[in-house]
Amino acid sequence: MIYKNDIMTYKRSQKDLKPETERLKLFTLQHMLLYISVFFAARVFMLRSMSPFGIAFFTAVFGVLEKKVAFITGLIAIAGYLSSYHGYHTAAQIGVGAILMIMMFAFNGKNRVYKMSALAFISNLTLNIILGMKFDPDGVVLYDIIVMILESVIIVASSYIFTYAVPLYFQNKKRKILSKEELVCLSLIFAMIISGMPKIEYNGLSLGNMIALFLVLASGYTEGPTVGAASGAILGILSSISDFTMPVSLGIYAFCGLISGIFKHMGKFITAFSFILAGTLLSFYTAELFNIETIYLDTLIPALLFVVIPQSKYERLVLLIDGDKRSIELQKSYIERVKDVMGLKLAGISNTLSGLSEILEEKIDNELARKAEINGLVEKLADKVCAQCDSRDLCWKRELYYTYDSFVELLRLLERSGRITTSELPESLRRKCIRPNELIKQANHIFEIFKINNRWKKKLINSKVIVADQIRGISNLINSMMEEAATSMEFKNDIEEEIAVALDRKGLEFDDVLAIKNPRNKYEVTIYRCPCSGQQVCTKDFVNVISKTLGVRMIRDKSNCKISNDASLCQFRLVEAENYNVVTSVSKMAKENISGDSYSCVNLGEGRYMLALSDGMGSGAAASIESNATITLLEKFMEAGFERNTAIKAINSVLVLRSSEESFATIDMGLIDLYSGIGEFIKIGSGPTFIKSGMEVDVIKSTSLPVGILDEVDIESQIVEFKNGDMIVMVTDGVVDANDELKDKWIVKALKEFDSGNPKDVADYIINRAKSYYGDRIKDDMTVMVSKIWKVI
Template identity: 25%
Template sequence: MLHRVSLKAIGGQAATLVNDIATPKINHEKRSTAINSTKSTTSSIRIPLIIVALGFLLGRAVILFELLPFVIPFVAVIYKWRRSSTLLASLAVLAGGTTVGFSFAGHIAVALLLYFVLQRGITTVAKERQLVPVTVFFSVAIARYVSLLVIEGGTFYHLLTAVIEGGLAMIVTMIFFQSVPLLLETRKKISLKHEEIVCLVILLASLMTGTVGWLVFGLSVEQIVSRYIVLIFAFVGGAAIGSTVGVVTGLILSLANVANLFYMSLLAFSGLLGGLMKEGKKVSVAVGLIIATLLMAMYGDNQVPMQVSVYESLVAVFLFMATPKRWTTELSKFIPGTMEHSQEQQQYLRKIRDVTAGKVEQFSNLFLSLSKSFSLLEVNGDKTNREREVDLFLSRVTEQTCQTCMKKHHCWTKKFNETYGLMEQLMGECEKEGEVKNKQLIRSWKEHCVIDERVIDAMKKELNQHYASKQLKQQLVESRRLVADQLKGVSKVMEDFAKDIQREKKAHEQQEAQIMESIQHAGLEVDVVDVYSLDTGNIDIDITLPSNAYNEAEKIVAPILTEILDETIIVKHAETISLTGTESRITFGSTKAYIVEEGIAHAAKGGRLVSGDSYSTMEIGAGKHAIAISDGMGNGTRAHIESQETIGLLKNILRSGIEETVAIKAINSILSLRSEDEVFSTLDLAMIDLQDGMVKFLKVGSIPSYIKRGSTVKAVEAGNLPIGIIQDMDVDVVTEELKAGDILIMMSDGIYEAPMMVENQDVWMKRVIKEIETEDPQEIADVLMERVIRDSGNEIHDDMTVVVAKLDHHSPKWATISIPYEQRA
C-alpha cells in the first residue's frame, strides 16, 4: 500500500512537471505550422511543374527507333506515389510523344488506357506495390504487340519485340520507384545509397534521351548535358561515381541512337579522369574531360567531327564552371564518402546527440524536482502536526463518550478551553505512563466531568489505534524519504549520462602530429592517429598501424605514449581492419595507478555448507574497486539469504552509478520496509580509488577493519547500527589514504569476536595481524583464519569471513622509451 501511494504521488508530480516542460513548445509549434504552410504552397507549384517536364521528356524518349519503355513506368510511379497528379503526368507524356509523331502519341494513349484498365482490375484483388511492375509489363507488351499486329501483322519477331519492351518497362518501373521521388521530394540529412545513385543516373539519362535530335548552333544538346552531368558527379563523388555515371549515361544514350555508342567510352573515361583529378578543384575535372575528348576524337572511330565534339565539351565545361558552389555542396551531402556527406552526418548525429542529452537533462531535472517535492512533504512544523494529532485523537474519544452525555453543551460550549485542556493533559499522561497516575489531574477531571472513568477508558483504547496509525504514518514518511533519495540518485545518474552524451572528439591535431612523429622516429610506420581524450586517467587514443604481427603496439607504441603523456598507457583493444591485409587498429588508454591483489578465507558455523556471511569484490566504473562483507543475523539459510540480498542490492545500485551513501540508505530503507520480521544484516564496504589510493569505509553495524603498513596496524571503525534496525539512519563515511604495499584486512564479527578468553579484541587483533610475516593476501587470510580457529578451541562458533587486499603500483609490462622533451604532447 505504501508503494502504491508513493507511485500515485510520483505520477501526479510527473504529470505536472511534464506539462510545464512541454508548455514552451506551443509557440514553436505555431511557428512551425506557419512555415510548413508556406513550404506546402511552394511544393504544390513546384512538383506539378517537375512532373510536366519529366513526362514531356520521357514521352519523347524512344530507344531502338521504336520502343517506349519509359512512359508507362513513369505514369505508374506517379499513380502510386502521387495519384492526384496522374492525369497531369498522362497529358505530359502524350504531349511529348506527339512531338515525335502522331503514331507514337496514339501508341502511348492505347498503352495508358490498357494500363489503367489492368491496374483497376488488379487493385480489386490486391493492393501490393509489388504487382505494379507486372501490370506495367502486360500493359506495355500487349499494347506493343497489338500495335504491330494491326500495322504489320503477327509474327514471332513482333511477339519477341513486345516481350522485350515489356521487360524493359518492368525493370524501369522498379528503377523509377527509387529515382523519381528523389527529384520530387525534399530530402535533408539523408544519404543516398549506391543503388539509388545509379537509379537516379538512369532516370537522368532517360530524360536526356528525350532531347535526342535537339541541336543548338549545330551542337547536340544530349551530348552537352550528358558531359555536364558526368563532370558534376565526378567532381562530387570521385572516380568511382564519375566513371559509373559515364558508363550508365553512355549506355542509355546509345540505346536511343546507336551512333552514340562511341560516347559511352568518352563519358566513362571523362568521369574516371575527372574523379581522379578532383583534388585540383573544378579546373582539374574540366581538364580531364578535355583530355578524354581529344584522345577519343583523335584515335576513335567517331562519326562526329573532332571540332564539334570539342565544342560540345567546352560548352559542358562552361556550364560546369558556372554551376554555383552551393549546388555541388548540397549534392555532396547526399553522396557517401564525400567530406560534405561526412560533415552532414556528423552534424546530424551531433543534433541528435544534443536533443537526446537535452531530453535526459529534462528528465534529470524532473526527477530532482520530484525528489525535492517528496522531501518538502516532510518539512512540516512539529507543532502543527502535534496539534492536528491531538485534535483528531480527542475528536474520536468525544464521539464515543461526550456525544451521549447530557452535559455536552455545558462542557464544550461554555467551558471549551477548560475541557480541551484537561483532556489534552489526560492524553499526554496516557501516552507517557499508559494510564493516568496524576492524582491531582484525576481529581480535577472528576470535578469537571460526570463520566470521567468512561472517558479515560475510551482514551486508553483509542490510544492503541493512535499508536498504530502513527506507526503507519511513520512508515509512509520513510517510504517518501526512500522515494526522494532514489529519485535524487537517479537524477544524478541521468545528469552524468547527459554529460557523457555531450562529450565529443576534440581537436587534437597538434598532439596527433607529435605522437605520429615520435612513433615514426622510433622506426615504426603509422597510418592514422586519432586522439579522443587526453584527460588524466581517461586517455583514449586510436592508432592504425600497417602491421602488429610482433605486438609492436604493446612493446613499443604503448611505452612511447607513456613517456609522452607522463601517464601509464596500455593497449585496451586491438583488431585487424581487413581479413586480407595486416593493417591493425589499436586502442590505447589509461591504466590504473594501483592494482589490488586479494585473498579470501571463508568458513560457516560448525563446518556447515551454508554461511550467514556473504562477500563480494567488484570493479566499479571510473577506476574504483569495491570490497563488501555482509553478515546476516544469526546463522543458516535465513541469514545467508539476508546477507546475499544486501550484497546483491549493493552491487546493482553501485554499478548503476548511484553514490555509495545513497546506495546504503536505499538498501536500509528497502530491507526495513520489506518485512515486519526483525531480521537485520551488517554491511562493511570499502571503495578504493585506484588512481590516488584513497579508500572510503562505509560501515553499517560492522566491526573494525585494519590497515597494515609495514609493522604498523591501524584500526578503522564507525558507529552505525545494522541495516534494517531503524528506518532513518545516517551513514558515517571514514576516508583513509592507502599507499603501495599497504594491506587492508576486512572481516566479519565471527573472526573478531571468536576468542572467548580475550578481554580486548581490538588489541588482540592488532597484535595477531602484526605478527603475520607474509605479505601475500591469500596467505594472510589463511593464517588469520587458522589462528582464530585455533585460539577458539579448534571450533567454529560463528560464521567467519576475512577479505585481505594488498595495494601495489601498476607496473607496465614494457618499460617506457625516452624521447626528446620537445616531442612530448
C-alpha cells in the first residue's frame, strides 16, 4: 500500500504540473513582444475619433494563433484602450473587444478571421453610432458616420494585413528573406509602436523621438538618401498623428534622413556626425518649438547607438529589406553555384588528364629492362654464330658463365667504340673462339640494328613525353581557368547603373550593360544594342562616355562586333586601356636567299605583349623551317593561354621528334606587362638582349642550349622593370659574331653612340654596322628586332 500510494502521488504531481507548463507557454518572450505591440497599437488615436489597430491586431491573432493567446491579446488591447481614454470612442472600442472575445468561441474553421473581421465591422459601426447619439452633445452628423465607416474599414483591412506579421513573432530560425507583405506589416507595426508609446521623457529627452531618429539614420545609411528622406517623412507624419504640436518634426526627420543617406559612402562615423550636425542646425530654425539642447541630445544618443552596432548587422538588414540588393545577392549566389558545378566538372577533367599524363611518363627504362636487352643481344649473337659451331657444347654448357661474360664484354666494347675489328676482340674470346671473323661480323651487324631500334625507341619515348607534356599543359590550363573563374567575374551592378544613366543622359541607345572586373582587377564593359550599320558608334560615342564614368581610359577590344543571327542585337566589349604601348621594328639580312631567322611581335591580350626571335640551325631553307616552326608554335601556345614553360617544352619535344637528323633552334622571348611596365625575358640558346635606358645599356645573356638538342630543356628567365622611352634590342648570333673580337661589346658601344628614338633607325644602324664588319661575305643570317616602350599619358 505504501508503494501504491507513492506511485499515485507521483502521478498526481505530474498532472498538477501540466497546466502550469501550459500557462508558462503563454508568456514566453515572443508572446510578451506580441502583447506589448498590441498594447501600443491600441493606444494609437487618429483624427480625434479613430483607434482601429487594437481591435485589428486582436482579430489577426485570433485568425492565426490559439484562442487562449487571442483571449489574452483581447484583454491587452482593452488595457491599451483604457490607458488612453478618449470618451465614448474608447468605450465603443472596449465594447467591440468584449463582444469579439465572447463570440470567438463560436467561430471555428479556416476562415474564422474573415468571420471575426465582419463581426468587428458591424459591431464597431453599431456601437459608435449608438454611443455617439447618446453621449455626443452635437449628435451624429454625416461626417461622423463617414469617419465611423472608415474606421470599420481600417479594422477589416488591418486585420488581414496583420495576419502576415503575427507569425513573424514566433519564428524559431533567423529569416534571410522577407516578403513584401511581411515588410509592410513590420513597418506598420513599428510605426504604431512609436506612435502609441506614451511621452516617456527625461529632462526634455523623448524616447519615442530617439527611436524614430535612430530608424531614420539606419534607413538612410543602408538604403541611401531617397529612402532616408522618405522614412523621415513617414515617421514625422506618425509623430504628428498623436501629437498635433509636432508637425515640424516631419521636416527635421526627412532632412536628417537625407543627410545620412548622402554621407553613407564615407563610413559610419562621418554619417553619424553629419546626422547630428543636420539635426542641430535645423533646430535653430525651430527654436521656438524645440529646445536646441534637447534636439542635440535626441540626435546624439541614436547616433552613438548607430556607431556601436556592428557593420555586419546593417549589411544583413539591407539584404533583408532591400529587394534589389537581395536579388543581386541571389544572382551572385546562383553564379557561385554554377561556378561550383562547373568547377567540379573541370576538376574531374583536369584530374583525369593529369593521371593520363603521369601514366604516359612512367619510366620503362629500368634495370630489368636493361638486363633483358643485354640478354636478348647475347642470345641473338650466339644464335647467329654459335648455333652451327662444333665447340658450342664446350662454350655454352661446360663454360656457360665464362662465355656469357665474354659476350657481354664484347658488347661493352661495341657500345664504347660503335664498331670493332678482329684485332679488338676481347682476350677471352680471341683465345677460345674458332670463328672470330664471323663473330665480329655478326656482332657489328646486330649492334647496328640495335642502335637503330634504340634510336626509334627513344623517339617513341620522346613522343610519349611530348604527349604527356601537352596533356599536363591542358590540365594546368583547365586549373588556371578554374582559379580565374573562382576569383574573377566580380560583377559591378552599381557601376552598370552609373554607366546606364550616363549613356541615357547622352542619348545613346542600348539594351543592356554588363560590367565586371577581370582577375587583374581591370574593368571590362560589354554593351548590348541594335546594330549601327557600320557607323562605329562603339568607338566614337560609347568609349568617351564610359571612360568618363569609370574614371579610367577605356578602349574597344580587338574582337569584331558580335551580331545575332537575326541582326537584331550587336554586342561589343570595352576594356581598360594599357598604361604602356610598344612599337617594334625589324631589320634582316640573309646569308642565302632565304633567312633562317624568324620573329614575332604580338599583343596576346589582357595587357600582355610578346616579342620572340628564333635562329634555326645553319642557314637557308632548312634553318628557316626550324625557326618558323618554333615561332609559329610559340605564338599558338601563348595565345591559347598555355604557361610559357609548358609551351617551350612542347616545342623542344616537337623539334626532337620531327626529324631523324639533328635539328635545333634558339628561342629568345620577352613577355611585357603593358599595365605595370614589367618584362620577363626567357632565353634558350639565343644571343644576348640589350636594354637601352637613356644612355645606359644592360645586357641579358643566355648559357642554355637551343631547343631540339636535348630531351630536357633548360629555361632561363630575367625580370626587367621598364621606364618611359626604353628600348629592347634582340639580335641573332649572326649579328653578335660579326665582330669576333668584341662580340656583344660592339653592339653596346653602337647603341650608346647612336642616339635615336626611332626603332627602325636603330635596327637599320645595327644591321649595317654588322654588315660592315663582315665585309663582302656574310657568314650567318642576321636579324635585329628593336622595340620601344612608352607610357601612355
